[in-house]
Amino acid sequence: EVQILETGGGLVKPGGSLRLSCATSGFNFNDYFMNWVRQAPGKGLEWVAQIRNKNYNYATYYAESLEGRVTISRDDSKSSVYLQVSSLRAEDTAIYYCTRWARDWYFDFWGPGTMVTVSS
Amino acid sequence: DIVLTQSPALAVSLGQRATISCKTNQNVDYYGNSYMHWYQQKPGQQPKLLIYLASNLASGIPARFSGRGSGTDFTLTIDPVEADDTATYYCQQSRNLPNTFGAGTKLELK
Numbered sequence: 001e002v003q004i005l006e007t008g009g010g011l012v013k014p015g016g017s018l019r020l021s022c023a024t025s026g027f028n029f030n031d032y033f034m035n036w037v038r039q040a041p042g043k044g045l046e047w048v049a050q051i052r053n054k055n056y057n058y059a060t061y062y063a064e065s066l067e068g069r070v071t072i073s074r075d076d077s078k079s080s081v082y083l084q085v086s087s088l089r090a091e092d093t094a095i096y097y098c099t100r101w102a103r104d105w106y107f108d109f110w111g112p113g114t115m116v117t118v119s120s
Numbered sequence: 121d122i123v124l125t126q127s128p129a130l131a132v133s134l135g136q137r138a139t140i141s142c143k144t145n146q147n148v149d150y151y152g153n154s155y156m157h158w159y160q161q162k163p164g165q166q167p168k169l170l171i172y173l174a175s176n177l178a179s180g181i182p183a184r185f186s187g188r189g190s191g192t193d194f195t196l197t198i199d200p201v202e203a204d205d206t207a208t209y210y211c212q213q214s215r216n217l218p219n220t221f222g223a224g225t226k227l228e229l230k
Contacts, residue, residue, distance in 0.1 A: 035219075045159075045167065045210055047219040063218050097166055104173055105214035106157040110166040 002026040002109045006098045009114030017086040020114055022098030029079035030054060033101035036072060036083045038094040039113075046094075048072075050101065051081060088118045122146045122213050124222035133230045137199040140225045142211035144192045155215040158187055158196045161224075162207045170209075171196060203229065 008020040022034070033056075036048040049072040052059040060072050071084040081098060095113040102108040123145045132138040148155045154174035159167040169178040171187035174194060184205075186197045198205055206229055211222040 044223045045161075045212070045221040047221070050217070050219075061217050102172070104153070105155055106169065106172045106212070107159070107167075108169050108172070108178070110168070112166050 002100065004098050004100065004109055004111035006096060006111045006114035009096065009116045011117045011119060012088050013120050014089060014118055016088050016118070017084065018088065018116060020083040020085070020096055020098075020116070022081045022083075022111060024079045024081070024098075024100070027100070030076050034072075034074060034081040035099045035101050035107065036081075037097045037099055037107065037110075038092075039097070040091070040094045043094075048096070049083060085116070088116075090118050092116060093118050121218055122148065122216055122220050124211050124213060124220055126209075126211060126222035126225045128223065129226045129228065131228045131230045132198075132201050134203060135200045137197060138201050138205070138227055140196040140198075140209050140227070142189075142194045142196070142222050144194075144213060146215070147191050148213045148215035149191055150215055154190045154194070155213055156187075156189065156194045157212045157214065159210045159212065160205075160207045161210065167210065198227075201227075201229070 003025045006022050033052045035050045038048050050061045051072045051074050069087050074081045095115050097113045098111045099107040100109040125143045156174045158171040160170050161167040175187045208224040208226045210224045
């Protein structure tokens with residue numbers, strides 16, 4: 001059974017940084033691209049970042065609105081993916097979901113999400 | 121970026137058909153596949169994949185759900201609607217990065 005679990009959310013002051021973690025199990029992590037998607041309170045879904053697997057040289061891609069402030073990374077030995085977010089702003093307040101990217105290019109499994117609140 | 125447009129809300133009676141539309145400003149077809157997908161999100165839960173590549177039912181999803189379309193026009197149909205289907209439905213394209221989502225259609229019961 002595929003399992004995805006995000007951790008690391010919390011209350012952060014504007015300008016601060018946060019590192020979100022996503023632990024996975026139940027599938028061969030090395031084979032898959034992984035993504036982060038976020039959802040501000042009461043709003044829709046926004047793709048944040050993608051990291052490809054070793055076969056694609058761990059290439060990374062970011063939403064333009066966040067580029068320069070986020071870094072996605074992975075540790076295949078731990079079946080985990082991470083999202084470092086810096087210079088946090090109030091508008092970064094959201095649930096951050098870790099998602100698996102299926103071979104036919106869609107998000108087939110989602111974690112329950114971790115809430116990030118940016119407030120002074 | 122590819123923009124996806126959905127109607128904000130839809131009210132349907134139990135047992136009737138619900139049709140949710142999603143229109144894109146660019147073609148999302150590529151080598152015979154339409155890179156359009158549908159997700160259901162209930163309050164307090166993560167999104168769940170319903171339909172992938174426009175018309176393929178995801179694992180464990182009831183056959184009451186179906187998708188169709190190509191190019192720039194897509195629909196998600198629920199027939200018949202059950203009480204448990206009240207949720208927000210999102211379309212998403214993966215033809216080009218950045219992946220983009222529609223704003224969501226909230227399905228309510230009359």
